[in-house]
Amino acid sequence: MVGLTHLALRKIIREFGGCALLSMEMCSAKALPYENRATSPYFKFFEEEKYQLICQIIGNNPKKMADAAKRIEQEGLFGIDLNFGCSVSHIYKQQAGAYLLENVSLASQIIEAVKKAVSIPVSIKFRLPTQCTEKKLILLAKMFEQSGADFLIFHPRIYPDRRNRPPRWEYISVVKQSVSIPVLGNGNVFSIEDVKKMFQQTGCDGVALGRIAAARPFIFAQITQGFQPTIQTYYYIARKMCLYLFEFYEPTRALRLFKKWLPYFGSNFDFGLELISILSKAKDKNEILSKLNKIHNLKILNRPNLILIGQ
Numbered sequence: 001m002v003g004l005t006h007l008a009l010r011k012i013i014r015e016f017g018g019c020a021l022l023s024m025e026m027c028s029a030k031a032l033p034y035e036n037r038a039t040s041p042y043f044k045f046f047e048e049e050k051y052q053l054i055c056q057i058i059g060n061n062p063k064k065m066a067d068a069a070k071r072i073e074q075e076g077l078f079g080i081d082l083n084f085g086c087s088v089s090h091i092y093k094q095q096a097g098a099y100l101l102e103n104v105s106l107a108s109q110i111i112e113a114v115k116k117a118v119s120i121p122v123s124i125k126f127r128l129p130t131q132c133t134e135k136k137l138i139l140l141a142k143m144f145e146q147s148g149a150d151f152l153i154f155h156p157r158i159y160p161d162r163r164n165r166p167p168r169w170e171y172i173s174v175v176k177q178s179v180s181i182p183v184l185g186n187g188n189v190f191s192i193e194d195v196k197k198m199f200q201q202t203g204c205d206g207v208a209l210g211r212i213a214a215a216r217p218f219i220f221a222q223i224t225q226g227f228q229p230t231i232q233t234y235y236y237i238a239r240k241m242c243l244y245l246f247e248f249y250e251p252t253r254a255l256r257l258f259k260k261w262l263p264y265f266g267s268n269f270d271f272g273l274e275l276i277s278i279l280s281k282a283k284d285k286n287e288i289l290s291k292l293n294k295i296h297n298l299k300i301l302n303r304p305n306l307i308l309i310g311q
């Protein structure tokens with residue numbers, strides 16, 4: 001997730017534990033072969049997370065996507081995810097992301113080229129195509145499988161649906177039933193109960209968590225290991241997020257990333273907007289930490305208020 005699944009968030013998630021696979025921030029396929037890990041703001045990872053790390057690439061040129069995939073394999077990461085789901089308008093206009101759902105032949109060429117170039121797992125992250133019918137969705141999922149995808153991550157929203165419309169989980173079942181490769185469902189899963197519901201209602205093989213992972217990085221440990229957070233857990237996360245961001249990134253970027261993360265963190269609390277407003281006025285690491293020290297009496301919501309947050 002752009003601006004969210006950076007080194008700092010991933011490190012906090014890994015420290016709590018319980019997560020199977022993690023995704024980096026999306027990388028441009030065109031740029032990726034030339035990225036320098038020491039200076040790139042996106043193509044950054046720790047040695048110890050490589051075994052569970054997926055790098056998502058975006059682009060529409062089969063050769064460039066294959067070259068990017070080779071670099072990811074050479075770096076020793078777990079897998080490659082092809083972004084066929086991004087609906088942000090400048091990406092769509094460049095005929096990449098969700099646009100590829102409307103050009104099935106090019107999408108298929110990309111998957112085939114990437115699969116031919118590497119032997120690590122290749123997944124497809126996609127959403128509902130426009131003017132979606134069940135038939136169109138089934139054909140699409142089958143095409144992904146036939147072209148060589150190892151698993152699918154499906155977010156059942158149509159381009160350009162906004163986030164206030166709920167994802168249509170019933171379409172996850174349609175995808176699941178049309179292929180024999182694993183299907184991970186995604187969309188508005190914000191609690192253990194939601195995870196259970198998604199498995200039960202859709203028959204999916206796994207669940208991909210987005211915004212809740214930023215709001216509650218312990219969610220994986222909570223689901224798979226019974227971790228019980230306390231109010232102190234939340235203060236700890238905010239402090240760690242600040243310290244890690246300023247350790248891993250230069251100060252301007254670190255401050256920007258901290259502020260980008262704040263609405264997700266704030267969504268956990270009653271009067272979260274007030275918390276966001278206080279912390280977003282901070283101008284550097286010390287100010288964030290000192291403001292955090294002065295925040296007391298946070299009231300945790302059972303369910304974070306994430307529905308309207310996001311791009």
Ligand SMILES: Cc1cc2nc3c(=O)[nH]c(=O)nc-3n(C[C@H](O)[C@H](O)[C@H](O)COP(=O)(O)O)c2cc1C
Pocket residue numbers: 001002003004025026056083085086125155186187188189208209210211212309310311
């Ligand atoms: C800030 C932000 C950045 C995102 N960036 C990406 C991205 O780079 N690639 C991607 O496949 N999805 C991206 N997404 C979409 C999420 O992966 C996910 O599909 C969506 O948020 C729905 O899942 P959720 O309800 O669990 O958050 C992004 C979402 C947000 C809010």
